[in-house]
Amino acid sequence: KAGVTQTPRYLIKTRGQQVTLSCSPISGHRSVSWYQQTPGQGLQFLFEYFSETQRNKGNFPGRFSGRQFSNSRSEMNVSTLELGDSALYLCASSLANWAREGTDTQYFGPGTRLTVL
Amino acid sequence: GEDVEQSLFLSVREGDSSVINCTYTDSSSTYLYWYKQEPGAGLQLLTYIFSNMDMKQDQRLTVLLNKKDKHLSLRIADTQTGDSAIYFCAEGAGGYNKLIFGAGTRLAVHP
Numbered sequence: 325k326a327g328v329t330q331t332p333r334y335l336i337k338t339r340g341q342q343v344t345l346s347c348s349p350i351s352g353h354r355s356v357s358w359y360q361q362t363p364g365q366g367l368q369f370l371f372e373y374f375s376e377t378q379r380n381k382g383n384f385p386g387r388f389s390g391r392q393f394s395n396s397r398s399e400m401n402v403s404t405l406e407l408g409d410s411a412l413y414l415c416a417s418s419l420a421n422w423a424r425e426g427t428d429t430q431y432f433g434p435g436t437r438l439t440v441l
Numbered sequence: 442g443e444d445v446e447q448s449l450f451l452s453v454r455e456g457d458s459s460v461i462n463c464t465y466t467d468s469s470s471t472y473l474y475w476y477k478q479e480p481g482a483g484l485q486l487l488t489y490i491f492s493n494m495d496m497k498q499d500q501r502l503t504v505l506l507n508k509k510d511k512h513l514s515l516r517i518a519d520t521q522t523g524d525s526a527i528y529f530c531a532e533g534a535g536g537y538n539k540l541i542f543g544a545g546t547r548l549a550v551h552p
Contacts, residue, residue: 328483357538367529367542380539414483418538428472428538432484 325351328417328433336439342403345436349396349417356398357430358390361412370413373398374420402438410440447530447543453550459517461546463530466511470532473506474540475515478527487515487528517548525550 329348337343349356357380358370369382373392390400396417402409416430444466453459465473471492476484490497490504490513497504503516517524527545534541 355538357540359540366544367531367540369539369541372538374538382539416484416538416540420538428533429474429486429489430538430540431486432476434483 328415328431330413330415330433330436332436333434334437334439336441337405338441339405339407341405342401343405343438344399344401345413345415345438347398347400347415347417347433349398349415350431353417353419353431354396355418355420355428355430356392356396357416357418358398358400359414359416360384361414361435362410367414370400405440407440410438412437445530445532445541445543447528447546449544449546451546451548453520453548455520455522455550455552457520459520459524459548459550461515461517461528461530461548463513463515463543464511465513465530465532465541467532467534467541468508468511470534472533473504473513474531474533475502475504476529476531476542478529478545484529520548520550522550522552524548 331346355374357372361367372380376392387403392398412435414435416432418430447463474489475487488499501518505514529545530543531540
């Protein structure tokens with residue numbers, strides 16, 4: 325079974341631009357979460373989607389948004405990019421079958437490395 | 442509040458055991474996880490433990506959970522150079538698949 329895939333793998337943007345990152349979960353997984361990883365702040369939770377609905381959100385400004393499609397694929401968007409948005413953005417998926425123990429376990433993709441100049 | 446703490450560095454000799462420690466604050470966490478990250482890569486799930494367990498063994502990996510002290514450890518037996526990486530402890534907290542990560546422990550394995 326294929327793992328979580330993220331595109332693109334690398335991205336360079338300039339301040340003020342906007343960017344869209346894509347994530348395809350493991351087949352059958354219904355939950356997609358996004359994390360930002362930086363040397364200074366470590367790994368921080370951005371948001372989680374299930375059945376096209378955002379169920380949980382971290383402490384990030386409104387410039388960070390996301391969505392999930394009916395096939396569980398997800399995108400995140402960052403508008404008006406700032407230098408501090410340079411980071412590795414990681415997507416994770418889980419089966420999220422509440423009737424089965426352990427299905428919240430999240431499997432991560434390779435990430436998209438975003439550089440803002 | 443939610444917080445996970447880990448020591449930042451660990452250096453071991455090849456063939457020895459490595460023990461990486463972690464403390465967490467949210468007593469309501471149902472699952473606790475260990476992930477591994479190699480340079481330039483995403484996070485690889487190593488193992489997880491349910492909060493009602495004390496220990497879990499998976500080949501060379503042993504996880505110990507002391508729920509009273511909110512302390513989690515990962516023991517890697519017969520550590521190899523391929524185990525050199527950053528290891529993250531994470532707790533499932535705040536509902537709906539929100540993981541709270543520690544800062545990561547960089548494991549260096551030397552001959």
